[in-house]
Amino acid sequence: MPSHGAPQHAAIANDGSSSFLADKSAKVFLAGHKGMLGSAVHRRLTALGFTNVVGRTRAELDLTCEAAVRKFFDAERPRYVILAAGKVGGLHASSAAPVDFMTENLRITTNVLAAARLCGTVRKLLFLATSAVYPVDAPQPIPESALLAGPPAPGNEWYAIPKIVGIKMCQAYRAELGMDAIVAAPNNLYGPREPFPSESSHVIPALIRRFHRAKAAGAPEVAVWGSGLQLREFTHADDAADAIVLLMDRYSGAEHVNVGSGREVTVRELAEMVREVVGYEGRVVWDTSWPDGVMRRLLDSSKMRAMGWEPKVELRDGLKKLYEYLRGSVVTSFKA
Ligand SMILES: NC(=O)C1=CN([C@@H]2O[C@H](COP(=O)(O)OP(=O)(O)OC[C@H]3O[C@@H](n4cnc5c(N)ncnc54)[C@H](OP(=O)(O)O)[C@@H]3O)[C@@H](O)[C@H]2O)C=CC1
Numbered sequence: 479m480p481s482h483g484a485p486q487h488a489a490i491a492n493d494g495s496s497s498f499l500a501d502k503s504a505k506v507f508l509a510g511h512k513g514m515l516g517s518a519v520h521r522r523l524t525a526l527g528f529t530n531v532v533g534r535t536r537a538e539l540d541l542t543c544e545a546a547v548r549k550f551f552d553a554e555r556p557r558y559v560i561l562a563a564g565k566v567g568g569l570h571a572s573s574a575a576p577v578d579f580m581t582e583n584l585r586i587t588t589n590v591l592a593a594a595r596l597c598g599t600v601r602k603l604l605f606l607a608t609s610a611v612y613p614v615d616a617p618q619p620i621p622e623s624a625l626l627a628g629p630p631a632p633g634n635e636w637y638a639i640p641k642i643v644g645i646k647m648c649q650a651y652r653a654e655l656g657m658d659a660i661v662a663a664p665n666n667l668y669g670p671r672e673p674f675p676s677e678s679s680h681v682i683p684a685l686i687r688r689f690h691r692a693k694a695a696g697a698p699e700v701a702v703w704g705s706g707l708q709l710r711e712f713t714h715a716d717d718a719a720d721a722i723v724l725l726m727d728r729y730s731g732a733e734h735v736n737v738g739s740g741r742e743v744t745v746r747e748l749a750e751m752v753r754e755v756v757g758y759e760g761r762v763v764w765d766t767s768w769p770d771g772v773m774r775r776l777l778d779s780s781k782m783r784a785m786g787w788e789p790k791v792e793l794r795d796g797l798k799k800l801y802e803y804l805r806g807s808v809v810t811s812f813k814a
């Protein structure tokens with residue numbers, strides 16, 4: 479509820495009359511619908527019978543452009559918004575381009591929230607944060623309450639701080655304007671995505687690509703970054719998409735919600751799995767000139783699980799499906 483003062487232009491369409499899943503003909507703006515997570519959400523919404531999901535590629539609508547975003551919202555007047563667009567990349571990507579990571583992600587968040595407020599039709603909005611928002615020394619598994627208990631990992635702040643701002647912006651819109659703005663904070667995700675993997679991808683697509691190329695070239699060894707001892711919790715994008723739909727339907731709180739499978743592996747175990755899935759028979763060598771990043775980042779996802787969410791995709795099965803998908807692609811760079 480608004481805490482004080484009448485906002486000049488706000489008209490938050492939150493009459494509480496129907497749940498998300500009972501409103502399948504309503505217009506849903508799915509920002510980032512061609513991305514890895516956005517396309518998984520798109521598949522899920524389509525399978526559930528949503529008939530009016532609207533998406534725009536970056537070429538069609540650059541969300542960093544305030545005027546274009548306003549115009550789009552005023553024309554489309556969506557009832558629901560899922561904000562899965564953003565500048566995203568693996569460990570090295572954000573430290574290599576800190577200005578773009580900060581500027582683009584901050585602009586996308588402020589533009590979409592402002593336009594959603596001003597168009598007056600949005601009943602609910604979900605923003606995607608990330609586990610990278612947590613302090614580098616957070617307790618494990620990391621509860622939602624660890625947010626802002628300390629600084630994020632060095633090198634990760636360019637990506638993490640705009641995400642922290644996003645969480646706080648959603649809380650501000652809720653507190654002052656009554657907007658039902660909610661936030662999901664997933665851990666490392668993987669799944670099919672176009673365009674295809676590059677050296678700046680997250681670890682899973684990067685390793686599939688590297689092992690596949692080494693196999694095709696008959697290379698005797700493959701280098702993997704870091705010590706291999708670092709732990710990560712991987713969640714398939716399809717499972718994360720289920721969590722997002724559940725949150726859209728059942729959650730209306732100010733606090734963000736962790737989304738993690740609960741299954742941790744070391745990067746060494748991951749690399750071995752990828753090697754087996756790809757069928758590469760050479761050696762794995764550890765290139766410690768590359769950073770490990772945080773050594774551990776396991777989420778406490780009990781809040782999400784209490785809503786009935788249960789991740790279904792086992793890592794090895796998810797890796798096999800992803801490799802099949804990538805091999806079936808027509809992109810020559812992947813086919814090596
Ligand atoms: N991948 C992960 O491990 C995790 C992701 N997240 C969050 O989930 C969300 C989705 O991530 P993911 O699916 O992996 O990312 P992807 O990079 O796969 O997808 C992001 C999408 O956003 C679009 N986009 C980027 N910039 C703009 C822009 N200026 N205007 C319009 N569209 C834009 C991209 O379009 P285009 O390709 O045309 O640029 C792309 O479709 C992000 O907010 C990310 O921070 C959170 C935790 C973990």
Ligand SMILES: C[C@H]1O[C@H](OP(=O)(O)OP(=O)(O)OC[C@H]2O[C@@H](n3cnc4c(=O)[nH]c(N)nc43)[C@H](O)[C@@H]2O)[C@@H](O)[C@@H](O)C1=O
Pocket residue numbers: 566567568569570572608609610637664665666667677678679680681682684685702703704708710745768769770771772
């Ligand atoms: C949830 C959060 O996840 C991201 O953080 P990250 O966990 O560091 O992501 P990553 O996939 O790049 O690395 C995972 C681990 O894997 C190791 N590693 C080995 N070899 C390669 C390799 O070849 N490439 C990459 N990228 N990593 C490698 C690497 O050293 C690291 O220890 C954020 O960027 C952000 O996107 C986000 O939201």
